[in-house]
Structure formats: C-alpha cells, structure tokens
Amino acid sequence: MALNFEQGIIMKNVLLTIMFVCSFDVYASAESNIKDPYLEGFKAYALELKNMQGDTTQSFLDYAAEAEKIENSVGYIGPELTLPLPTKVADGVYTVVGSLIWHNPSNYGLNNNLTFMEFEDGVFVFNAGPNTAVAYSFHQMIKRMTDKPVKWVAVENSQGHAYLGASYWTDIGVKNLYSHEVANQSFHTNFSEIKHSWSERVGKLMTLPSRDVTEKFTEFKDKLSVSTGAGESIEILNFGAGHTPGSTLVYVPSRNVLLTGDVAYNHRSLALFAYTDTKKWMETFERMIAYVPDDVIIIPGHGAPTTVQKIKEDTYDYLAFLRGAVADVIKAGGGEAEAMLIDQSHYKSRPVYAQTHQNNAVHIYKEMMDIDLGQSFE
Ligand SMILES: [Zn+2]
Numbered sequence: 001m002a003l004n005f006e007q008g009i010i011m012k013n014v015l016l017t018i019m020f021v022c023s024f025d026v027y028a029s030a031e032s033n034i035k036d037p038y039l040e041g042f043k044a045y046a047l048e049l050k051n052m053q054g055d056t057t058q059s060f061l062d063y064a065a066e067a068e069k070i071e072n073s074v075g076y077i078g079p080e081l082t083l084p085l086p087t088k089v090a091d092g093v094y095t096v097v098g099s100l101i102w103h104n105p106s107n108y109g110l111n112n113n114l115t116f117m118e119f120e121d122g123v124f125v126f127n128a129g130p131n132t133a134v135a136y137s138f139h140q141m142i143k144r145m146t147d148k149p150v151k152w153v154a155v156e157n158s159q160g161h162a163y164l165g166a167s168y169w170t171d172i173g174v175k176n177l178y179s180h181e182v183a184n185q186s187f188h189t190n191f192s193e194i195k196h197s198w199s200e201r202v203g204k205l206m207t208l209p210s211r212d213v214t215e216k217f218t219e220f221k222d223k224l225s226v227s228t229g230a231g232e233s234i235e236i237l238n239f240g241a242g243h244t245p246g247s248t249l250v251y252v253p254s255r256n257v258l259l260t261g262d263v264a265y266n267h268r269s270l271a272l273f274a275y276t277d278t279k280k281w282m283e284t285f286e287r288m289i290a291y292v293p294d295d296v297i298i299i300p301g302h303g304a305p306t307t308v309q310k311i312k313e314d315t316y317d318y319l320a321f322l323r324g325a326v327a328d329v330i331k332a333g334g335g336e337a338e339a340m341l342i343d344q345s346h347y348k349s350r351p352v353y354a355q356t357h358q359n360n361a362v363h364i365y366k367e368m369m370d371i372d373l374g375q376s377f378e
Pocket of ligand 1: 112159161262301
C-alpha cells in the first residue's frame with residue numbers, strides 16, 4: 001500500500017518546503033526578469049495572510065492546492081540532478097547508460113537506459129525515467145543538445161524505471177506516448193504498489209510527485225509505425241513476453257538502431273522477477289534478432305550500447321545455460337537447494353551476480369516444476 005493519508009499530508013508539507021528551498025538554486029542563476037511562479041505565489045500568499053484575521057486553515061489548504069497546480073503544470077519543481085553523460089550511438093541518437101546495480105538513492109533510481117533520438121519533426125524519448133526529477137534532468141540535457149521539442153515518448157515495459165517519470169512528460173505537453181497494451185494495463189493496475197516500492201528504495205520525496213498517466217498512452221499490440229519527418233520513421237514493436245509480460249522495442253531502420261528494452265542485457269546479470277517467463281523470453285529473443293540486420297546497433301535495457309552477438313551471449317546464452325542446468329538438477333531428482341548450487345561461476349564478473357544468480361536458478365526451478373512464483377512490484 002502507498003502512504004496513509006496522514007503520512008501523505010506530512011510528506012506533502014515536507015516536499016513543499018524542500019521545493020521552496022530548492023527553487024532558489026534553480027532560479028538564482030536565471031535572469032532577474034524571469035519570475036518563478038512558485039516563489040511569486042509565496043509573496044502573494046504572504047500579503048493575503050497579513051490581511052486575514054482568525055482562522056487561516058482554509059487559506060493554507062487553498063495555497064497547497066495552488067502549489068499542486070503549479071507543480072503539475074511544469075512537471076517538476078526542484079534542482080537538476082547530475083545524470084551520467086549521454087553516449088552517442090548513431091547520428092542524432094544518444095543514450096544515458098544508467099547504473100548497473102540496484103535502484104537506490106545514490107543513482108536516483110536511474111538503473112536502466114534513457115535514450116533520445118533527434119528527427120526532423122522532433123525528439124523521440126525512450127523510457128520516461130524512474131521519477132519526475134530524473135525525467136526533468138534528462139529533458140534539460142536534451143535541451144542543451146537540440147532546439148527540437150520532445151514529441152514522442154515510449155516506455156520499455158511496466159517497470160517503475162520505465163514509467164514513473166511519465167507524468168513529467170505529459171505535464172510539459174507531450175501528447176504522443178506509447179506502450180504495449182499489456183504493460184500499460186499492468187502499470188495502471190499496480191501503480192500504487194510500484195510507486196510505493198520505488199519510493200521505499202529510491203526516496204519518498206523523489207518518487208511522490210509521480211502520477212498514473214496511463215490513460216494518455218497509445219497502446220499497441222505487435223507493431224506501430226510513427227513517421228518522424230524527412231522520410232524517416234520508427235517502428236514500435238513487441239515480439240512477445242519474457243522478462244516482463246508486455247514489452248516495447250523500438251527499431252529505427254534509417255539509423256540502424258534497435259532499442260531492446262529488457263529483452264536484452266549487456267554485461268549486467270539478469271534479474272528474474274515473479275512475472276518473468278524464461279522460456280518465452282528465449283523465444284521472444286529469437287524473433288527479435290530474426291527481425292533486424294546482423295549489424296544493427298543495440299541499445300539494451302541494461303548496459304552500454306553493443307552488438308547482437310554480445311546481447312546474445314549475455315542474455316540468450318545465459319538463459320539457455322541456466323535452463324539446461326536446472327533441467328539436469330530436476331532429472332537427477334534434485335530440488336531448490338540443488339538448483340541454488342549450480343556452478344554459475346563463469347558469469348561471476350557480471351554486476352549484481354551475487355544478488356541474482358541463486359534466485360535466477362530457483363526461479364527457473366519453480367517455472368519448470370509449476371510452483372507459484374508470487375508477485376513482484378518492480
Ligand atoms: Zn528493467
């Protein structure tokens with residue numbers, strides 16, 4: 001469950017105070033004739049209070065409502081975060097490679113990749129970010145590199161780091177948002193649990209402003225083409241379930257780039273969640289690589305841009321190895337304990353290996369034995 005009502009009110013007050021303090025940082029360097037509507041609101045409010053007698057409760061509530069309206073119209077109020085520098089992948093294609101460990105306060109929850117691509121008609125963004133603060137900071141980075149407006153946003157799957165920043169993009173006026181139908185419905189259904197989980201792990205203040213804007217997304221099933229100007233177009237694709245039940249990939253033939261989302265990892269150890277289906281994941285992976293040219297540039301869900309060969313080794317081949325090893329354990333009459341002992345040391349240099357490898361073996365054991373995998377709200 002999310003915060004209860006009373007905690008919510010306390011958090012909101014803390015947040016407003018912090019936003020107030022942070023606003024000085026953001027606007028201190030701005031030109032003096034630019035007025036920050038949020039700070040102007042405080043001045044007007046101070047005057048209003050001066051003329052007021054007796055109970056001021058309603059006026060405080062009105063102010064909170066007013067502040068919330070401002071916050072929603074600009075998407076985010078607060079300092080710009082220091083994100084990793086973008087990597088150039090192809091002409092006009094840049095990706096910010098997120099942290100290779102878990103989402104936590106030190107990486108602001110940015111542990112997947114945020115990509116932007118510049119086209120004639122505007123900028124296409126892949127992944128909304130894990131919260132509005134990261135989304136805003138990514139947007140500032142984009143604005144320093146191009147004058148084109150962000151016109152399209154797509155998200156890789158139903159996870160918090162794909163979606164929780166989406167309300168920032170709708171608040172600043174982005175109208176074209178895309179997600180696979182299963183992912184969009186799943187994020188909508190589990191919104192409060194996902195938001196709660198990310199606020200516990202990354203930070204409550206940073207995650208609190210995120211809202212569920214799934215009703216503003218265009219859902220697709222298998223394929224959607226979007227023309228991006230000057231004869232170019234992008235393909236928004238789904239090749240089936242796997243790491244998550246619904247996922248969105250983006251292929252740009254004119255730039256020879258494929259954004260795989262979590263269908264492919266580079267280097268980082270795979271994380272299997274309750275909703276992960278490893279058999280389907282392998283089939284989905286096969287369909288994906290059959291669709292694109294062998295020399296396509298890969299922007300994976302986790303890890304740096306790379307080649308088809310590398311994601312095959314780190315994703316598909318690992319799944320094939322582990323599924324084979326678990327099948328052998330079962331054939332020999334072993335259980336979960338034996339599955340955990342499978343020698344995976346060949347992969348031990350991969351980030352988060354220690355935290356994932358035994359769980360991965362147990363996950364596959366449960367899949368093969370038809371044991372309930374529970375629920376995850378990542
Ligand atoms: Zn992910």
